[in-house]
Amino acid sequence: MSEALTIRESQEIVDRWIREVGVRYFNELTNMAMLTEEVGEVARIIARRYGEQSEKESDRAKDLGDEMADVLFVLICLANQTGVDLETALRKNLEKKTNRDSVRHKNNEKLR
DSSP, X not given: OOSOOOHHHHHHHHHHHHHHTSSSOOOHHHHHHHHHHHHHHHHHHHHHHTSSSOOOGGGTTOOHHHHHHHHHHHHHHXXXXXXXXXXXXXXXXXXXXXXXXXXXXXXXXGGO
């Protein structure tokens, strides 16, 4: 898997993995709890590595990219289970943000 993946391809790969290796999807509530847990692990690394909390020795070996991939995996599972095409949803979301925020951030004094 050295080629770049589209979001749609990622959804297909995760679906195939779930069916072949994972047996079946966990239910949506379980996956939501898992997503929250995985986001918490990302937050812990960010808070300690880039924030003001001191990093424990046991946290130094944690791979931020791997933890972010865990978040993405569970998010893709939830999208697959609920019929969300993430590629289409992201495009629509970016369009919404672009229309809504076309000058807002440029005019924000805090960002200068």
